[in-house]
Amino acid sequence: MAWLRANWFLVLAHTGALLPLVVLVWDVARGNLSVNPIQDITFRTGKFALLMLMLSLACTPVNTVTGFRPALRMRKWFGLYAFLYAALHFLVFSVLDFGLDLGLIQREIVEKRYILAGLAALLILLPLAITSTRGWQRRLGRTWKRLHRFAYLAGALVILHYVWLVKADVREPLLWGGALAVLLILRIPRARTFFVNLRRRLSASKATTPALQ
Numbered sequence: 674m675a676w677l678r679a680n681w682f683l684v685l686a687h688t689g690a691l692l693p694l695v696v697l698v699w700d701v702a703r704g705n706l707s708v709n710p711i712q713d714i715t716f717r718t719g720k721f722a723l724l725m726l727m728l729s730l731a732c733t734p735v736n737t738v739t740g741f742r743p744a745l746r747m748r749k750w751f752g753l754y755a756f757l758y759a760a761l762h763f764l765v766f767s768v769l770d771f772g773l774d775l776g777l778i779q780r781e782i783v784e785k786r787y788i789l790a791g792l793a794a795l796l797i798l799l800p801l802a803i804t805s806t807r808g809w810q811r812r813l814g815r816t817w818k819r820l821h822r823f824a825y826l827a828g829a830l831v832i833l834h835y836v837w838l839v840k841a842d843v844r845e846p847l848l849w850g851g852a853l854a855v856l857l858i859l860r861i862p863r864a865r866t867f868f869v870n871l872r873r874r875l876s877a878s879k880a881t882t883p884a885l886q
């Protein structure tokens with residue numbers, strides 16, 4: 674029970690991250706997909722890959738603004754879930770949609786800019802997933818931090834992928850882009866210092882305010 678109290682956020686976050694995969698497998702097994710099942714799976718895996726990537730990028734700003742430290746323990750995991758969903762997304766595209774026809778896949782990459790942007794994002798996520806372990810973090814030292822900042826570039830490429838693939842209504846991808854911009858702004862040292870000081874001031878004033886009788 675004490676373990677659960679200390680780790681409730683990790684349990685909740687891992688469950689939330691894996692649930693879409695379980696539901697997807699269930700829906701595939703039960704034939705609960707739409708009339709275009711391949712597109713359905715592509716959309717779902719793509720959307721969850723984007724969500725996980727954004728959650729991974731949100732962990733540090735959440736800790737900065739709210740002081741909620743358990744978020745930091747999920748940063749790496751959300752990144753790995755992003756890669757898992759993105760890899761599934763790519764597998765569905767290349768195996769189910771294109772039957773692993775390398776010629777056709779290559780033509781699609783060259784002809785469609787949104788595919789190229791998605792591929793570039795996936796190729797950035799791959800080394801980030803491989804080097805996410807503590808061993809790689811130790812081995813790479815300062816380079817590790819610099820390397821993992823590329824997650825923001827991956828995020829921007831995914832937004833571009835999304836904007837380019839929707840033909841008419843770009844509101845949703847632009848909303849995701851706005852969220853990414855906010856997360857980036859919160860990483861700027863000045864913004865970070867502002868929020869850390871604000872949080873300290875708020876908790877200090879809370880500590881000195883006498884409790885209401």
Ligand code: HEM
Pocket residue numbers: 712715716717718719720722723726755759762763766788790791792793794795831834835838
């Ligand atoms: C080589 C890599 C990739 C390929 C070939 C690819 C391919 C596709 C395709 C074919 C679609 C559906 C387009 C349509 O039917 O209109 C799609 C949608 C999408 N992809 Fe990708 N993608 C790749 C990488 C990624 C990555 C790395 C992410 C996120 C981390 C991602 C996120 C999305 C999202 C959010 C959608 C839209 C889902 C929706 O409309 O609900 N994709 N992708």
